[in-house]
Amino acid sequence: MPETAAAVTRTPSGRLALAASPEKIALGPLDGRYQSAIAPLVDYLSEAALNRDRVAVEVEWLIHLTSNSVLPGAGPLTAEQQDKLRSIVTEFDAAAVAELAEIEAVTVHDVKAVEYYISRRLPAIGIENLTAMVHFGCTSEDINNLSYALGIKGAVEDVWLPAARALVQQIEAMAEENRAVPMLSRTHGQPATPTTLGKELAVIAHRLGRQLDRIAKTEYLGKINGATGTYAAHVASVPGADWQAVSKSFVEGLGLTWNPLTTQIESHDWQAELYSDIARFNRILHNVCTDIWSYISIGYFRQIPVAGATGSSTMPHKVNPIRFENAEANLEISNGLLDTLAATLVTSRWQRDLTDSSSQRNIGVAFGHSLLAISNVAKGLKALDVAGDVLAGDLDTNWEVLGEAIQMVMRAEAIAGVAGMENPYERLKDLTRGQRVDAARMQEFVSGLGLSADAEARLLALTPGGYTGIADELVDHLK
Known part of the structure; x- marks a missing residue:
């Protein structure tokens, strides 16, 4: 069918546009080609997840203030009212995301949009008189730092760590299976004192496992103390309250560690520590990929062909170690982001600047590339067969x-x-x-x-x- 002016959309350079709604087409591979591998992270580190967690923090802050009768005239809510407030979070869906976006288009402020979003729902709960308590005493960073901490904690504990531990367990099982299989060592790439394949795999598992133990002990910090960390607005409005105790019990009630000394922002040091640990895990895993790739190249491992798969577009005999090559690339991308986050998030001009706001929006991307690499290594290892005859021949x-x-x-x-x-x-x-x-x-x-x-x-x-x-x-x- 010939093209018509009405049916065709073109770019300024004359290219045929891919779609009338380009926002529906993924720009990056994590949201396109590899979306299925990183999908579990969406519930923790996406923009929508961040907004849901912001809503959750605001709701819990309101419940916390009323439950403890912190403000005169605002006593505890009924159990039903608390349940209805929390349902704002549990019922947060695509329509909620769209509504928040509409509000933010007017406010040009994401956290203010969350405040208005919640306030709209108070009349239906019968507590419209508490509208002024939504976001009470808070600066945006009080909500943001807690929301990010909750999202990152969930992503690590529910998604990334289980995947990483499963990979280490897979390597441990391979080590046990091949514990007595002799193998020529190659220090400096040259024939050296023999070892066993199992022992070398055990070294890998041990190294990776140590990093996971460190990551599992991560301390997720949070604060809620006002515009410059002084509780100034809190004390000015309700001078009789023990605001430090209120703040501490709230943060700890979210499952986080209370940070008593901050500027407008929580200092992000814990994030830098976490990202450095994950980057170290990534680097060890990168070393695993290059070693396994090299063992494949000298025939120590045979790759099990996948039915219907193509190794090379022109050389039909080839089975390429693409899982390990893909993992290498994704680990490098992940570490590029993790290193940048770790280096930049620990700095902030005076009491606040917004560089962290833009930086933290890439946390999910950093985790996504790491998770994708873990998935590829696991699949790559599963498709390996130990070439015992080659190992024995090399030794002989x-x-x-x-x-x-x-x-x-x-x-x-x-x-x-x-x-x-x-x-x-x-x-x-x-x-x-x-x-x-x-x-x-x-x-x-x-x-x-x-x-x-x-x-x-x-x-x-x-x-x-x-x-x-x-x-x-x-x-x-x-x-």
């Missing part, structure tokens, strides 16, 4: 790695008084450095050393695959 072609064991036995023999054990390191260096030594040559060398019968028998029985020390036992530390 690198008998020179037993040079360490032989020279150490020679040292022990020398200490025990066995003659002829001089210069053990140098003798093994001459034999093995930069050279391939097969089993026959290594055993010939051992037989000619003049070792004690016991030591010689131990070394003659030793193979690269058997030279793994107590690597398999070390996996037990994961328990």
Whole structure:
């Protein structure tokens, strides 16, 4: 069908516009291609979730003030009235989001819009006389800092940590399964003292697990103390109240830690600490990705093909390690944001500036890229098969790695008084450095050393695959 002027919308440069409503098309990949992987975060770190949490904080503040009869003439609400107030939060839906947006279009202030949104609903509850108590004594940051803390806490505890812990448990299970599978180490990329695949996976799990333990202990701080943290408006309006006690009990009642000393903003130090810990987890996971990618490239792991999937558009034989490559990229993006947030949120000009307001709107993006990476690593690991034959073959072609064991036995023999054990390191260096030594040559060398019968028998029985020390036992530390 030919194009008509009425049916076609074009950009200023002449391109065909994708849609009449561009806001319905995702600009970023987290809200488009990868939306299903990060969907659980939407309930905690989206703009809509932030507004719902703002409503929740405002509602709870009103209930807190009335329940404690902080203001003369405003005593406790009935249980029914409290339930109806809280239903403003539980019934917060798409229509509520749209209504808030309409109010904000007039107020040009997001928190003020929340105040008006709640006030509109008080007559139906029969407490329109308490309209003046909505947002009482509060600056916007009193509401914002608590809302962000609740959202971030929920996102970490309900979404990110469970996903990260599940990944670590997956790696732990792989470590246990492969605890005794010998593998050539590659320090500096060169053949080195053998280990086991399980022990190396256990190292990864242990490192990641330590970071998760730190993250699980995060302290989520909050404050509600007025325009510059002095309770000035509170004391001026109700001088007889113990406002610090009111503030502390409210913040702690939300499940947060009360911060007694702030400017207009809660200082965000706890956020910086959390983001640094998550970034460290991300960096360790990035290292995992590059190591697994490298093991795949030398054949230690085989990738299980997915039916119908295409590895390369032109090379049909390929199964690319795309899960790990995708994870690398997303971890780097996540850390770029987390590092920026951690660096910028701890600074604020004098008592307040708004740089944190814009910065914090990207918290969900930082978490989203990390969560997406965790998902990809989990899927990538699930599609791996250990190539035991390749591992064994690699060990069998690198008998020179037993040079360490032989020279150490020679040292022990020398200490025990066995003659002829001089210069053990140098003798093994001459034999093995930069050279391939097969089993026959290594055993010939051992037989000619003049070792004690016991030591010689131990070394003659030793193979690269058997030279793994107590690597398999070390996996037990994961328990």
